Amino acid sequence: MSEPSVRWAEQQVVKRRVKRDFLPRATTNYRSTWMNDPKWPQMWYLNRGASLDMNVQAAWAEGVTGKGVVVTILDDGLEKDHPDLIKNYDPNASYDVNSHDPDPMPRYDLVDSNRHGTRCAGEVAADANNSICAVGVAFEASVGGVRMLDGDVTDAVEARSLALNPQHIDIYSASWGPDDDGKTVDGPGQLATRAFVEGIRNGRGGKGSIFVWASGNGGRDQDNCNCDGYTNSIWTLSISSATEKGRVPWYSEACSSTLATTYSSGSLGERQIITTDLHHSCTSSHTGTSASAPLAAGICALALQVNRDMTWRDMQHIVVRTARPENLEAPDWHINGVGRHVSHRFGYGLMDSYAMVQLAKNWTSVPTQRTCEVDAPHVDKLIPQKSFVTLELDVADCPGVNFLEHVQAKVSLTAERRGDIEVYLSSPAGTKSTLLAQRPHDNSRSGFHSWPFLTVHMWGERPLGKWKLEIHNNGHFFTNGKAEVKEWSLLMYGTETEPGQVVPTLTGEHPSSVSHASDHTAHQVVDTTEGKTETRDPDTETTDYTSSAAPPTPSPQPLQLGSIKKALPPGCSRVDASGACIECQKDDYLHDGKCLQSCPESHYAWNPQEKGLAGSLTCRSCHYSCRSCLGPQDYDCTVCWGDAELYSPFEGQNHCHPRALLDAYRNQQSWYTALLFLLLVLLVLVLILAVMVLRSRKASSHLPLNLSGVPNLGKMGSKKPTANGSTGYTPVSRSDSDQLMTKVPFHDLTSDEEI
Structure with missing residues (x-):
């Protein structure tokens, strides 16, 4: 059936998505005694020193702990009241996509099958020096959880998880993917792909969401992570594993999309990862690339703390430049065309926290992606x-x-x-x-x-x-x-230009207004769907679409506002060198370099002053499912597109669900109601029939014993009338007792019959 208002439709199917842990088969050496967490001495991957760990303590020594950075774990839930996590738990980075409520608490069962997300979260942000369990890499970062693996995983479920609160969450950590069975080729669907694109374009005020992904555990089945569309993506930072001895784990997949490595479990005799566990407990047996990705997310949080202006591509560049190949044993290390060591097993090597932090401090954002x-x-x-x-x-x-x-x-x-x-x-x-x-x-x-x-x-x-x-x-x-x-x-x-080079600033602008360390840095990302290049100010989220590959040519004279006052667009009080508006007058909304009296369709008004920030009123994009909205989430909708309608499973939450799916759901509910009514009717009929049968049996048991047809009945005993009309009884003779036992059926008497 043709519907002109339908832009796109697809039947949602359940996907196989597996957690990337597994059942086990059978620089400067800083002191490691200053943490009072009981498991700290056993956390070999953080405290060995001598270039045998990920150099986290050196970053901590400079006061870098991930403070102010928000990381969320896309998984099977998060035990938010765990004593080692509760201090850093962030409800704004959490949601239960499986049950459609804000509480990410896992579902408990006899085998603790939903422990995975809580374990991953502890690696990132378990609190330090609290005498509980272990310590996270970024132990002052905020951590949230998205419960999305404990149920049917569809394209829409993945998209909602990847698109959760992108202006608040900095880093998304995912330790799952399609089956690592060596025969599956699968990746994100259209909705999840769109969520990735929206994340790298618009997330974090235009700097782009950072997606960290586990490369996969299909080594035993000789799988290849280039057949996994999540790790085989330019938008994700794909992380592999190394064992305690610096070897390739038996579960590791080799592929050319792996960017870097962190430590994890290995063979028998090699230690595993220590982290938080369900029931407020602690574990020393977290394993697989599932354990590697959260460690990488924590390290990225450390680098992001010292430079909040880094884009998603900046983070990848820093990882490539600082990863260390030494002490990692692989048969395929080779040197690429610019002199870097790289491997299909380990990418560019082991992530180095301190080196990333130092490079991030003075990092100049990379040029526009082409x-x-x-x-x-x-x-x-x-x-x-x-x-x-x-x-x-x-x-x-x-x-x-x-x-x-x-x-x-x-x-x-x-x-x-x-x-x-x-x-x-x-x-x-x-x-x-x-x-x-x-x-x-x-x-x-x-x-x-x-x-x-x-x-x-x-x-x-x-x-x-x-x-x-x-x-x-x-x-x-x-x-x-x-x-x-x-x-x-x-x-x-x-x-077009070599990353790491200083980008010329506009003449007349104060250097701090374009410095990478300033709050007013312009960040450039590529729009991979429409071929547009966006330049966004993190405070006002202005957008300047240009088609030129080169940066604008600096004016030889300072740019004076008075000299171009007549050319200002309506409602605009300040423009950039290309003439696009970057600041509006008091009551106007900034959108795509223009000042509007109201936000256009599929956008909502955002006031930075409510967040304590300076800047103009801005129009921000609604969630793609909303035609109009009050905020960026999929539950902030106020009006839906023509093929959908508002659905409110909880008070204050308004989702736009496709009308066809809602109709199917309602029809299914009506069938359930009819079926339940039919079952109740049948149950009543069965009960009535059972009562009638019981009454019939009881009535038949009170009838006199009919001995007609028994031979020689008079010899065995019979009832005869007496002189007064009563009935007498002739006893059975002893000689006839055997005949009675063989001729008369046995019948248990009730107490009433005995009377």
Whole structure:
């Protein structure tokens, strides 16, 4: 049925999403005794020193503890009243998506299956020096929890979790993903993808939400995390694990999208991670890449504390520049085209807290992110069994991209058995990445359809020159395991100028107004959906869409407001060099560089003065499900789009749910009501029938014993009339007793019958 008002619709399906822990198979050396938390001496990954830990104590020694930074754990719930978490618990960073209420408390069962989120939260922000359990990496950061894994996980559930309160939450930590079984290829749906894009574009006042993701535990099944669309994404900071001895854990997945590593569990005899647990307890056995991602989130919180102006891309650049490859043993360490060590197992190495904090203090935000896509000639190249093809692509021009960050090879191919395929990408500088290794358990014939294999190994290299895509088919002849490349292209992300260089300031502006350490820094991020570049002031959240790759040319004379007063747009009191308004008059709302008397559709009015901040009234985006709203959350809707209607499961919460889903839900509820009524009627009928049967049996038991038809009845005894009309009884003779026992059925008498 065609509906003109329907912009997009999709049936929600339940997805398999697994937590990335597992059941176990069977620099300066700072003193580690100043913490009074009982488990502190055993926290080897934080206190070994000698470059054998993540250098957290050196950051703490400078007073950097994550204070003011908000981290939320997307998981199965959070025991918010845990004595080691309650001090840092943040209700504004918490929500129960499974039950649609603000309380993220986990559901308790006999096996504590929902302990995962509480364990991850303790790694980030367990309180320090309180004589309880352990200590978090960022022990003064605020921590929240989103309960979203304890129920059906759909695209909408993921989107609501990823989009929770993006102006308040700085870092989202996720230790889950599709099945790590070596045969699944899956990633975010349309709604979750949109939540990611909205997060990096608009989160944190335009600086972008920081998403930290566990790379996966499919090592035993030879899985590859480039088949996981969450870790294989430019928007996430993908984290792998190293054991206590600096080795590759048995559960670790190798892939070219992993950016860096933190410590976690290993083989028998190697220690695991200590953290908070359910029932106000403590555990020394947190494991897997599930334990690695929260440690990374805590370290990012330390860096973010010293520079609140860092963008989501700044954080990735800092991780790449400071990660340490030493003391990590892997067979595939190699040096890329700009001299950095990188591995498919460990990314750029072990995260270094102190180095990240020091670099963040004086960090200049990276230039605007640019993208260019280069399509390869249509190939339809057949790859016979036990052979490979090398496809070359000359990149002569990549406008706006001179220094690479992420590189994606979008590949479409068919294969009789997908697990037989290997894919490699080589850059013009000679750096070779394994985009896909063999997966023995993957018997699918689905192939890949424009799947964006990601590599971060070319970070900092130049894009121009000859790229090589090498595809191996390891199929067997007796299975007719042919493969064919249908098409492929390169999607390259990067910057026009080298990151880390000082960006010229506008003449006439005070240096502090554009310094990265100021509250008035302009942060630039890419709009990956519409090709727009946004420049946002964190106080007023103004937006300047430009099409030029280069920064504006500084004016040779100071920019005087009086000289351009006549050119000011209506309601505007101050503009930037491009003429876009950055400050409105008292009662006007700033939106997209213009001053409006009221906010447009799908936006709400935000007053920075209510938060104690300076700046103009601003129009901010509603949640994508709302046509109009009172705030940024999905429960702040006031008017819905044409295909949805308001639904209020709790007082003060107004969601916009698709009308078709609500109708289906209501129809289902009516069927439940009818079915329940029918069951009650049947139950009443059964009870009536049972009563009638019992009464019938009792009535039959009071009838006189009918002995007719028994032979020789007169000899055994009978009742005869007496002279006065009464009835007498002739006893049974002894000689007839055996005959009585064999001829008369046995019958238990009730007490009434005996009388």
